[in-house]
Amino acid sequence: PVDNSHAATDPGLHTLRCCIDQEAATALAPDGVFGQELPLPWVRLREELEDCAEGTTGEDGVLPMTATFVLTMSKVRDMGLEVGIQSDQELTACLRCLHNFGVVVFFD
Known part of the structure; x- marks a missing residue:
């Protein structure tokens, strides 16, 4: 106690x-x-990753508990490309930064 x-x-x-x-x-x-200040694509990727972690709680037509806690690097790379992160070097720098902020857990 x-x-x-x-x-x-x-x-x-x-x-x-x-x-x-x-x-x-x-x-x-x-x-x-x-x-x-973070580059805008980094902010957008952070938001996308946070959306994956939140998932849903069972709205109409959506299965409950769809949160994703582990993503493959290829999935994160695709997400990065969608928000404007063009190189693996920039993606790694972004993920290291987000890791240091406590947003994601990332080890390379």
Whole structure:
């Protein structure tokens, strides 16, 4: 069980909060990872991948639970071409970036 009764005075929690605040501030800074502008095709691919992960919940005429959690590289490559990512090098860079943001899990 977790005991939060001493949270207000626990120095470990204060240190943890400070570390989290510092990491968040660094990520949200203009030059941080969340301050980066992404090329439009990368944003579109991210949206396509997120749509695959959401799937459906059984609307009329659609089988429930159609979410996809694993895609072949050839499928992702096709999706990339559809949104304007022309080379394997750019696709790899995009997927690495999305992996670093926590959007996808990608290892090359």
